[in-house]
Amino acid sequence: MDKFFEDWRRPILGSLAIICFFLAWEAILTWGIPLNKFIISKPSLIFAGLFQDMNSGLLWRDLLISGRPLVFGYVAAVLVGIPLGVVMGWRVRVGYSLDPLLTAFYASPLVAVAPLVIIYFGVGVAGKATLIFILCVFPFIFNSFAGVRSVDLLLINAVRSFGGREWDLYRIVIVPTILPFVVAGARFAIGRGLIAVLVGEFFAASEGVGYRIAFYSDMYVLDRMFGYILVIMVIAVAFTEGIRWAERTAFPWRVGM
Amino acid sequence: MSNRHASNETTAVTRKTFWETNEPLILGVGFIVLVIVLWQIVPSFFTMSKGMKLFFATPTMVFTAIGDLIASGKLWPALRFSSSAFAAGLALAIVAALPLGVLMGRSRLMNELFDPFVTAINATPRLVFLPLIIIWFGIGMTSVIVVVFIGALFPLLINTYEGVKNADRLLINVVRSYGASEWDINRLVVIPNSLPYIISGLRLAIGRAVLGVVVAEFFGGSAKGIGVIMVQASSSFQVDLVFAGLIIFMALSLVLTGIVRAIETRFNRWRPEKAKTF
Numbered sequence: 124m125d126k127f128f129e130d131w132r133r134p135i136l137g138s139l140a141i142i143c144f145f146l147a148w149e150a151i152l153t154w155g156i157p158l159n160k161f162i163i164s165k166p167s168l169i170f171a172g173l174f175q176d177m178n179s180g181l182l183w184r185d186l187l188i189s190g191r192p193l194v195f196g197y198v199a200a201v202l203v204g205i206p207l208g209v210v211m212g213w214r215v216r217v218g219y220s221l222d223p224l225l226t227a228f229y230a231s232p233l234v235a236v237a238p239l240v241i242i243y244f245g246v247g248v249a250g251k252a253t254l255i256f257i258l259c260v261f262p263f264i265f266n267s268f269a270g271v272r273s274v275d276l277l278l279i280n281a282v283r284s285f286g287g288r289e290w291d292l293y294r295i296v297i298v299p300t301i302l303p304f305v306v307a308g309a310r311f312a313i314g315r316g317l318i319a320v321l322v323g324e325f326f327a328a329s330e331g332v333g334y335r336i337a338f339y340s341d342m343y344v345l346d347r348m349f350g351y352i353l354v355i356m357v358i359a360v361a362f363t364e365g366i367r368w369a370e371r372t373a374f375p376w377r378v379g380m
Numbered sequence: 381m382s383n384r385h386a387s388n389e390t391t392a393v394t395r396k397t398f399w400e401t402n403e404p405l406i407l408g409v410g411f412i413v414l415v416i417v418l419w420q421i422v423p424s425f426f427t428m429s430k431g432m433k434l435f436f437a438t439p440t441m442v443f444t445a446i447g448d449l450i451a452s453g454k455l456w457p458a459l460r461f462s463s464s465a466f467a468a469g470l471a472l473a474i475v476a477a478l479p480l481g482v483l484m485g486r487s488r489l490m491n492e493l494f495d496p497f498v499t500a501i502n503a504t505p506r507l508v509f510l511p512l513i514i515i516w517f518g519i520g521m522t523s524v525i526v527v528v529f530i531g532a533l534f535p536l537l538i539n540t541y542e543g544v545k546n547a548d549r550l551l552i553n554v555v556r557s558y559g560a561s562e563w564d565i566n567r568l569v570v571i572p573n574s575l576p577y578i579i580s581g582l583r584l585a586i587g588r589a590v591l592g593v594v595v596a597e598f599f600g601g602s603a604k605g606i607g608v609i610m611v612q613a614s615s616s617f618q619v620d621l622v623f624a625g626l627i628i629f630m631a632l633s634l635v636l637t638g639i640v641r642a643i644e645t646r647f648n649r650w651r652p653e654k655a656k657t658f
Contacts, residue, residue: 136492144497162516216407223408224415230637231630232591235607237598238614238622242435318505318591325507325599337599340511348511356504363503 164346173350181335182354189320189331192248196255197316203256204263205305209297211264212271222268229261237322251323258319259312266308270301303374310366317359437620445624454609459628461604462593465521469528470589476529477536478578482566484537485544485574502534506588507595514600524596524605531592532585539581543574576647583640590633 128135145166152158152165176182211218237254244250278296287295324333332351339348399406420438437445449455484491484498510527517523551569560568597607606625613621 133492133495136489137496140493141496216403219404219407220411222404224412227630227634230587231633232587232594234591234598235594235610235626235629238610239619239626242614242617242619242622314503314505318507321505321507322595322598325510336508336511340515343515345512345515352508352512355508356500359503359505360500364499 160345161343162345164349168346169349169353172344172346173353176347176350182351185330185332185335185351186354189324189333192251192323193255193316193320195248195252196319197259197312199252199256200259200263200312200316201309204260204308205267205301207260208264208267209271209301212268212274213297218268225261225264229265233258233261234318234322237326241323241326246323246327251320251328254323255316255319258315262308262311262315263305266304266311267301270304271297273304274300303370306366306370306373310363310370313362313366314359317355317362321355434617435619437623441620442623442627445618445620446627449609449621449624455606455628458604458606458609461521461602462524462597462606463632465524465596465602465605466528466589466593469525469592470532470585472525472529473532473536473585473589474582477533477581478540481537481540481578482544482570482574485541485547486562486566486570491541498534498537501530502538506530506592510595510599513596519600520602524593524602527596528589528592531588535584535588536578536581539577539584540574543577544570546577547573576644579640579644579647583637583644586636586640587633590629590636594629 149166152163158165173182207221211221236257240254240257241250244253274297279292282292282295320331321333321336324331325337328334332355336348336351336355339345339351416439420440423433423436423438446455480494484494506527509530513523513526517526547570551573552565555565555568593605594607596602597605598611602608606628610622610625613619613625
């Protein structure tokens, strides 16, 4: 029993903390402070509202609407970011030329381009996907850039001395080296992508998760709004912890990058 | 590479070294200049339709817009509003994050209890809480400060915690065997050890804090500020003014992160490479 508790201590205590948090929230607003529905909601109402939105299909439709531009923008970021980062790392002069400009963009709050993107591309899928692309591409560029620069030159020379061609260098040395960097970049990028989805939909949209949160808050339907916030939290944790788990399993020697 | 140059070395020693040492700088600055020049001369190569012209702003137009903002006196109140919200939120985040981070790093139980919440909120884009924050704190400075606070809190908290957790057990045991209290251990070993981590966290937190100012001002967290100027400009299609706001935000976050990065390298100078990459 003690051994079992010692092994599972972290998940047990963590889940207990979360359960206690929700119970305390419910209890305080039921017996402690009288509930003012225009300021706060309580878990029983939130979950009831969430089930209603699930049964009516509203939640699933909103998730699909928001998911489509996320997929487009994210895939485009992978397709552009990784090759660009690899070229920047492999061709030294390209790296010298692009690094300062792109670093300036990466360090600045790129969400600020949202009004411009909406002026140029509209409020539909195209506008959202562009904004997502702009935010997601930088982690991919800089992580594959750093990955290529950490390639072991000894390995390159070894492949060359055994008669390897340029293609073999990429297949045998470069891709395996940058893969952990790229996966870590994918984890940063998904967080930025979710920010972009919300910004795009807060600004102007008629459907989607972000729109629904803004709509419920305008209508002061706080229990439904909390439901959507919880859904987004669960999705965000699932994405980032899922990628972190993949990193730990696939590249155990690189944990904590 | 260097072998190939070696034979020429006698003929052009000075020029070659100048180019080689300054190549990254020249290429980097040159590329930025090239992009700005190309952007400027695009309209003289393509004749744009009237509609397109409305949505296009050349660098000179953007800088004129910044000049106008300064000349008309609209910039300073907006800048003062945005930067005081930024400073207040960041200061509150530091005050809250450091003790909590030390507590989570020193106590296993606290860590296990708080970790799910920290992980969940850190993974979630803090933006989802914005409508709620506006309901709770109203439209104005308070909401912006709260958004900045929750944005900057977690990088600081997590980095403090990592730094405290990685404190050298041996040093802690040495100090303890000389009869130090928990406070002495924190003061002598834990806090100096976690300082580089905290400063890295500060750099991340500044980025998040500027982001918080931008989004809070965009979505009705305030009636003043540079973000508000940008939103108003975009709804009347004044693209040059939107770009002006964008450039001001970019400059602010570059300067601030640059300062912290300088402090970071100063603190890390004596440290092995391991801690730097964090």
